[in-house]
Amino acid sequence: MNVADAVLTEAGLSFLGLGVPAPIPDWGFDLKNGQRNLLAGYWWISTFPGIMIVxxxxxxxxxxxxxxELLNPERR
Structure with missing residues (x-):
């Protein structure tokens, strides 16, 4: 498992409510909280954490x- 997969997995689990507890800041949790405010016109609450995750x-x-590519001699 690489770091990019770990970031996406952690953000996805937090978005679903299965991640870290609420007082700990998390981008997946921010996406979930921003989803409620999206239709009210507060698009930036969920847009910027989503962009940062990507x-x-x-x-x-x-x-x-x-x-x-740099360190693997077979890929040169």
């Missing part, structure tokens, strides 16, 4: 692929 997972995935 960027963090993409960044770790690209970093891992780059390190794999």
């Amino acid at each position: 960027l963090l997972a993409l960044g770790f995935s690209l970093l891992g692929e780059g390190l794999n």
Whole structure:
């Protein structure tokens, strides 16, 4: 399991209510709370945590692929 999968799994479980307890800040929990306010016009409450989850997972995935290409002699 790589770090990008761990980030997405943790955010998904927190979104479903199966993650860390409520006083601990979490992007998945923020997405769930922002879902209620989305129709009221407060779109940024859930948009920015969602963008950060995607960027963090993409960044770790690209970093891992780059390190794999650099350090793995079979991929050269």
